[in-house]
Amino acid sequence: MSASITATLRHDWTLAEVKALFVQPFNDLLFQAQTVHRAHFDANRVQVSTLLSIKTGACPEDCKYCPQSGHYNTGLEKEKLMEVQKVLEEAARAKAIGSTRFCMGAAWKHPSAKDMPYVLEMVKGVKAMGLETCMTLGRLDQDQTQALATAGLDYYNHNLDTSPEFYGSIITTRTYGERLETLAYVRESGMKICSGGILGMGETLDDRAGLLIQLANLPEHPESVPINMLVKVAGTPLENADDIDPFDFIRMLAVARILMPQSHVRLSAGREAMNEQMQALAFFAGANSIFYGDKLLTTANPQADKDMQLFSRLGILPEAREGHADEVHQAAIEQALVEQKSSELFYDAASV
Secondary structure, eight states: OOHHHHHOOOSOOOHHHHHHHHHSOHHHHHHHHHHHHHHHSOTTEEEEEEEEEEEOSOBSOOOTTOTTBTTSOOOOOOOOOOOHHHHHHHHHHHHHTTOSEEEEEEOOSSOOTTTHHHHHHHHHHHHHTTOEEEEEOSOOOHHHHHHHHHHTOOEEEOOOBSOHHHHTTTOSSSOHHHHHHHHHHHHHHTOEEEOOEEEOSSOOHHHHHHHHHHHHTSSSOOSEEEEEEOOOOTTSTTTTOOOOOHHHHHHHHHHHHHHSTTSEEEEOTTGGGOOHHHHHHHHHTTOOEEEOSSEETTEEOOOHHHHHHHHHHHTOEEOOOTTOOSHHHHHHHHHHHHHTTTOTTSOOGGGO
16 A cells, blocks of 8 residues: 555545445455554554443433433433532542543533533543543533633534434434534534544434545544444334444444544444454554443443453553653553453453
8 A cells, every 4th residue: 555545644534435445355455454553653552541421311312322311211210410529539549540631522402501510610620630531521612612711622523323314324413514513613612523423323424424525524533433234222213223243344444544543433332242353453454442331321331351361362451641651551551461460351252
């Protein structure tokens, strides 16, 4: 691959070009993605984030994949906004186990005026710990966006979920244009963007390509691109959706890496269902960010010590935040290994 291919940032991808990437032989695609990845990142570093649900359930949106939607009976109990101090305690715990970014998610259509002061205090408190901050709160107006930026929020997560063409089959309570508008406000405020989508909702190859085109053809690429595998939850309209082929999921990661070479591509929801070999292949395809801890909002996530064991076996280190040392990450890996020497957590991944 030429140097120009690995170095050029493009914002004019076409559907034909992106589909051509998807359908090329698997090994050729992974070789191309890994070449691009190494041109922009240390291939043996993975950024580690922790995600906390600060307000759970009763969301007025009708996203067909989401157990937090008030439209579906999933057995998820409604919870009020967490107290600021409890959020800060969870952030301190996340930092202690090696996370460099703390992400806070609320099941809202948009944040209310009465909740915003508490949200801003959460941002300030987590930021004061030396952690990067990220939030996902639904749709924002310009004033809310600027308030979050002034408080010190580093990243705002607002996923596009799928292609514009398929979007109406999944969500009817918020338009695609509204999502793009929120992303524009975030970019204008100076914050970084975290935006991606979900695979396994019944979308076509054109839809997967269309989602990546929307992200890659933004005026600036999102700094973080989470690629989620649908977690099927009983009670949601997608509880019986067909499983996605693991190779198709890896292809999505690889094409995301090629289209957005300087973005962190996050291996996000669905890791609980992935064996170690699939996760290793995902890292080879260019994924270089994960969520770390016990839960990803309201669905299971691989345990932190299993993540550190896998990192050690693959020779991967957590990516240090700029200006911060690696000691806490290395200590987390070493402690996990010491504690699990005789552990039942070492399992035969091939049997999963």
